[in-house]
């Protein structure tokens with residue numbers, strides 16, 4: 001049984017090891033319509049804004065998401081994934097990357113403020129017991145009225161990797177294999193609109209479900 005400490009260490013190690021093959025997950029033919037919808041939608045979300053991105057990974061969404069942003073700082077714990085993000089066709093006069101721990105953003109950002117935040121396919125990996133603190137830490141980096149955009153996978157029977165167990169606090173775990181044959185157990189949750197209503201404590205929000213993804217937008 002994994003404790004929450006080693007779960008949080010195992011997850012970034014898994015993504016460092018997966019960096020070169022990460023984007024294969026976006027090749028699934030039946031997900032292409034959703035992916036195209038999301039890319040077009042993301043572009044509009046950040047127009048004219050100074051954006052902080054958490055857990056950027058390989059930067060799959062960035063050519064579209066950053067297109068009209070005033071500035072964009074992509075952050076991740078792993079240098080391996082940011083090295084791939086830096087190869088994307090981006091306007092590097094407005095887009096930059098830095099290593100940062102999503103659970104200690106203030107340590108890296110040191111008072112810099114943003115008027116938008118984005119995290120794609122990240123929130124599903126935040127343990128239930130850390131959700132509130134993670135959101136609080138994110139909001140602390142943002143100016144009043146900033147827009148927060150989260151998006152992630154929906155659980156789709158027969159398509160998603162099955163959840164093989166739940167821990168005592170309700171986190172789900174999937175068993176995943178990389179092309180080198182290594183096996184990894186990864187914490188992956190599938191939050192609902194009701195869970196966000198509780199977490200956001202009465203703040204208005206828009207939760208949208210596509211076939212394979214959900215999106216959440218609200219202001220701080």
Ligand SMILES: C[S@@+](CC[C@H](N)C(=O)[O-])C[C@H]1O[C@@H](n2cnc3c(N)ncnc32)[C@H](O)[C@@H]1O
Pocket residue numbers: 011012015016054055056057058059060061075076077078081100101102103119120121122
């Ligand atoms: C599922 S990937 C998401 C990548 C990208 N945002 C996307 O939508 O494709 C999760 C990312 O979280 C990063 N990560 C894991 N733990 C982290 C932490 N504590 N702080 C920052 N990034 C972390 C991993 O390196 C990985 O790039």
